[in-house]
Amino acid sequence: MNIGEAAEASGVSAKMIRYYEEIGLIPKAERTASNYRTYGPAAVHSLRFVRRARELGFSLEETATLLKLWADKSRTSAAVKQVAAQHVAELERKIAGLQDMRATLIHLMHCCEGNERPDCPILNDLAGSAPACHSHDT
Template identity: 55%
Template sequence: MKIGEAAAASGVSQRMIRHYETIGLIPRPPRLHSNYRDYAAADLHRLRFIANARDLGFATEEIAELLALWSDEGRASAEVKKLALARADALHAKARKLEAMRAVLLDLAGRCSGGERPDCPIIDELSGGA
């Protein structure tokens, strides 16, 4: 199937499919006589795997590791679990930072009158003043 069909079937954009080919996450497919890429069912499965891993927050390097583990039938599931737990820890740290940012914004917004006067603690904080 052509790249547009592969994109529609996998939920991965054509641009990202080309990118994944360039960085080696998916093998370059053979070309048809018309020079169009010819994707197979296995390519779609791999693209869906990548998309699912992306949705869970895995970085490109981690996805490459997961793909290698997926292809290795002799893999130790402990390696996969280790990657998943590391990603979960990273997401937790990011969530804590985002919540702290949210708390600061809510505090600043709560101290801002929101009226017609120019004084604003939000602007003061952003400018490093007050």
């Protein structure tokens, strides 16, 4: 199986497969006599694993940890769960941050007439000017 087929089969681009190999996330692929990388079913399975981990937002570093745990028959499910929990905490941190931004913007937009005139509470906020409306809630 060439890299293109492996990419197709795993959903990971050829570009990324090479990169993952380069950074040591996955082992170096075997090469044909003409220097083409070849992949077997096991390698494709690993690539799918990586892809799924990425889909769930794990960093490549976390993904590496998960791959090691996956390979380690003597892992504990507690260890895996801890990695997941840490990641969930991180996700929640990010979500909270984005939601804060959203809430602020929604509020400001609420206060903004959105008409032909230039007066704009949104710009006022960015400019650090005094508040422009007394909230109607989010």
